[in-house]
Amino acid sequence: MKPAPKPPRLADRLLEWMVAPHRLEAIQGDLHEEFAYQVGRMGLRRARWRYWRDLLGFARPWAIKRQPTDYSSPFFLHPDMLSNYVKIAWRNLVRQKLYSLINLSGLGLGLAASVLILLWVQNELSFDSYHHKADTTYRVTNTLKVSEEPWVWSSSPLILGDLAQRQIPGVERIARFKKPWQPVSFRVNEAVFYEENSAIIDSTWFACFDYEFLAGNAAHALDEPGSLVLTETKARTWFGDPQAALNKTVLMDTTLLTVRAVVRTNRPNSSFRYDVLVPIAASFRSAEDRKNDQDWNNFNYQLFLQLKPGTSATNVGQQLTQFYRAYKKDSTLTASLLPLTAIHFDTSFQSDELPKGSRNTVWMLGLVGLVILVIASINYVNLSTALASQRAKEVGVKKIIGAGRGALFGQFMTESTLLTVMALVLALVLIALGLPLFNDFTDNQFSLDLGNGMLWLLLLGSVAVTVLLSGVYPAVLLSSLLPVKVLKGSNVLNMGNARFRQGLVVTQFVASIILIISTLIIFQQLRFVHSKDPGYGREHVFYMQLPYSKTMSNTHARDVLKQQLRELSGVAGVTSANQPIINNMSSHSGSLKWAAKRDDFTPTVAQFSVEPEMRTVFNLKLAEGRWFERGKRLDTANVILNEAAVKSLGLKAPVVGQWFEFQSRRGQVIGVAKDFHFKSLHEKIDPMVLFNAPGWHSYIFTKVNPGATEHVLADVERIWKASYPDKPFKYSFLDDSFAQLYQSEQKAGQLFNVFAGIAVLISCLGLFGLATFSAERRNREIGVRKVLGASVQSIVALLSKDFVKLVLVAIVIASPLAWYIMDRWLQAFAYRVNMPWWVFGLAGLLAVVTALLTVSFQSIRAALMNPVKSLRSE
Structure with missing residues (x-):
């Protein structure tokens, strides 16, 4: 038989909320009777519209006004109710000490880590936005089209x-x-x-x-x-x-x-x-x-x-470009405006004096902070739902004596909020302890200033997100338990809830394994960067920058200084150049000429003025030809090209011997140098012209014999003070300058290590809690198995296998996700490591071993328990 049509459910709910309880039954009954009559008379669709119209007709004071009663139930957010919720929440936290400690530790660690990350993320995303006219301030950017590749200057x-x-x-x-x-x-x-x-x-x-x-x-x-x-x-x-x-x-x-x-x-x-x-x-x-x-x-x-x-910023940029056309007579240079707040993340420039940030790193670390918060919240959700059966009778009794679902929901949300607030206090302590180390990692001066509104916004925002993530599902689940089933002793938690908890455990370990894999690959890339042959020897070499005024006006004094350095004991070689060999930013365009050059081809090349000793000090390699030689006057006009320049400029073989004009001096290509990395491995090797112009040289490089560094530096300082008494002695080792190129990646790797460890630790806390609960719930089963002869190993395997299966599922899900994420990160490097398979295997093995160690403690403890005690307790 076809069921009778029913009024709109939403309309009925609105009626139940709007009409006074003592009038609801009569009004709702009349409306339902009228609805059934109208369905037969005008059809279902029109009857539903009419039901809405009739319902709204009862929006009158006589129908809405509540009847006074001596036993009215207070609103579930009434102060008296909230006070009661807090008392009950505190008693439950004290009664379940172990689980409360696990939840408190996990949430405290998660909040501390997340707030630290959010402090850094907020700092990066708000760069230069504090200026009162930041939204109308722009920097002029100049773009020159060199061949097909644009070069951008700040x-x-x-x-x-x-x-x-x-x-x-x-x-x-x-x-x-x-x-x-x-x-x-x-x-x-x-x-x-x-x-x-x-x-x-x-x-x-x-x-x-x-x-x-x-x-x-x-x-x-x-x-x-x-x-x-x-x-x-x-x-x-x-x-x-x-x-x-x-x-x-x-x-x-x-x-x-x-x-x-x-x-x-x-x-x-x-x-x-x-x-x-x-x-x-x-x-x-x-x-x-x-x-x-x-x-x-x-x-x-x-x-x-x-x-x-x-x-219009665009119009202003066009007018600036017209100035270049009118005054510089340059038809290829264009100007545009870059907003002040966009400068920090803009990496399109060939060179920029302002500090740069990585948007990818910001979003990755921001995501890590959110993931850690989610992992900590999952612990609370898992343990709360697992322990739901122990609180089922409490819910059943309260519902029978009149507690509404809203009141119960409020109670359990209060418990979640109380625990999160306690976790916030713990997080503040952890932040205060960890902030100096975090400042060292990030090269910032963050402080725990409790008068800072932004800090409180981050703290309270994190607390609100945590309460919602961790509190809503357990509160909905517990407040929805049916009192009849509960008091009959039926199993109130169906298989779906167990599957949900398992899914949350998998989610935790997916996130943790991705962080482990990311950490390993970052380590591999940094090791690759430091171990890759740059094409020159940088070990035991330090350099000094000579004072500009003294260098340009008196090259003889510079040559005397170099000779004094060469005569020192422990010095293997001395040379000079116009730039450091690492992070060489000097470039030249426009005046290059050679036999086969096209008229429409205006390349830009890196320029490096060197001298004959440069090759021996840095062990530079030649692909063909010769190096500059002292005493050969023509070598001041000759040039050496690197392999990238030969390819980029399109020089045909034989390259050596071809005429080449550079810096308005016409000479020959006397050699082709093997490519070497004069910038970071983020960038491909650019074309470079090496030339011999000693008057440009303001950097002196000194190579020291192993073991002689300390006394050589003391002697060099003495010579420096005699030559430049008014200038402080300052030097840098090439190894240190090389490390500076990858400082941001090094710090990102260290942060990933720390936060990956925190994520794994929080996941293990949750796994430990679930293992403890599982062992307690299966006490009787373990006792029976031991009586029947089960070994400790078999019981440990029984209690551990379910958790290991979940970790294995997490490995399968996490591996491709981690590969995709890290492949995107590695794209920032022109030269990068291939992601080896063993990284994923090692991360999976670490996850399995960590999970086993976590659950084994409780499993072994349960397996060693006297079966008489467990059976007697039943």
Whole structure:
């Protein structure tokens, strides 16, 4: 028989919520009778619409008003009810000490790790956004199309900013800055400081960007050409106190400057973390320097534009491009504007003085933080649902005496919230203890400032997410138990709930295994980077940068210094160049000529000025031809190309002997050098021209015999002080410079190690809790099996096999996911390791062994228990 049609379910629920309980039965009965009649008269569809209309007709005071009663049930969020929930929650936490400790530890660790990660992620994503006009501030970006490949520069000519300010109506203000090309010396009283963290800025800098002034003010800080602005950190170093620094004089090389302001050290999420700020007018050593800076071919400054509201950044970029057409006579150079807040993650530049972040690393670590929080929440869900049978009678009795589902839901959510708040307190303690180490890892100065609104937003946001992740499902499950089944003693947890818990365990270990695999592959890539032959020998080599003014004006003094170094005991070789061999950023385009060059081909090449001794000091290899030789006058016009240049420029064999014009000097290609890595392995080897121009050389490289480093450095320092008494002695080993290229990956790898370990530990805590519960639940079964002769090994295997199966399933799911994630990460390297199969096998083995060790303790303990005790307890 076909069932009778029913009114709309949603309408009935609305009626039950709206109408007073003492009138509900009569009104609902009448409406149902009317609905049945109208179905027969006008059909189901129209009857349903009519039911809605009739229902809304009862939205009147007489139908809605509740009848007063002496025994009304308070709202489940009433303060009295909440107080009762907290008492019950506390009693349950105390009664289930082991499980409460597991949940508290897991959630505390998870919250601490997640908040630390979120602090870093929030810092990265908010770079430079704190400036009050960040949304209208842009940096000028210049793009040159070289052959088919665009080259992008972050610097612009000084004069471009002046034109933009005068001739583009939409530009409200400009600000320029540049970093000195070598560290600058500052004499404070009798002390000399060699400052690497200085910047040359426009007089409008503080009008464009926000600084907190501790002494002096933004309006007059750069009024005079001889002004100087220090950060609080630098003022304390030089003068002991920020206020004491004001109006003190400092000698920058030969220029006298006066401290006019002290500002607070910039935030960790600032691109401009410079400690010494010098106005552009004070940076010129001579009238010739000032004239050179006005040249359209000198791209020395980063140019920032603040636009008026409503101004199109695209249109401003087009107008800047027209300036290049008009004044530089360049038809290939185009200008565009990059938002200030986008600079940190933009990696399209050939070179950039501002610190860069990796968006991939940010999102990966952010995902790791969320995964850790999910893993910790899964522990609570699993243990709460597993223990549901022990609280079934409590739920049944409460429902029989009138507790509604909403009240029970509120009770269990309160328990979850209480535990999470306790975990938050534990997390704050862990964060306070771990923050110094985390700051070392990330090179930041995060602090546990409880007055910081953003910190509380992260903390409370994490707590809210944790409460929702961990509390909702157990609360829904427990509040939905049927009292009849519970009090009859029926099994209230069906197979579906068990499967759900198993799925959560698999999810935990999928996440943990992905982190383990990622950690192993990051380690493999970093080992590959450090072990790959760069094409030159960097061991036991250190270098020094000579003072610009002394080097360019007196090359004889440099040659005397090199000869003194060669004569030292323990020195294997000395040479000089225009750039460090590592991270060589010097490039050249436009004036290259050779026999087969096409007229429309304008390549850009890296340039490296070297001398004859360079080959022996660095053990550089030649594919063909010869190296530069001392005494051969023509070698100052000859060049050596690397293999990448031969291929990129399209030179036909034989290459050696062909004429080649470079830097307006015409000579021959005398050799082809084997490719070597002069940048990081993120980038492919670019074409390079090696030439011999000793006048360009400001870097001296010294190779030391093994074991002689300490006394050689002492001798070199003595010679340096005799040659440059007013300049501090500073050197760098090539190995250290090489490691700096991969510092971000190294730190990311260390962070992955730490957080992967935390994720695995939290997963193991949950597995330990489930193993404990499983052993307790099967106490009688274990006792019977032991009485019947089962061995300890067989019982341990019985209790462990289900968990091992879940871990094996997790391995199968995690492996392809980890491969995909790490393949995307490795794409950032032009030279990368292949992901070996054994990495996935080792990660799986570690997961299985970890799971076995976790559950074995409880399994062995249960297997060794006297069966008499377990059977007697039943």
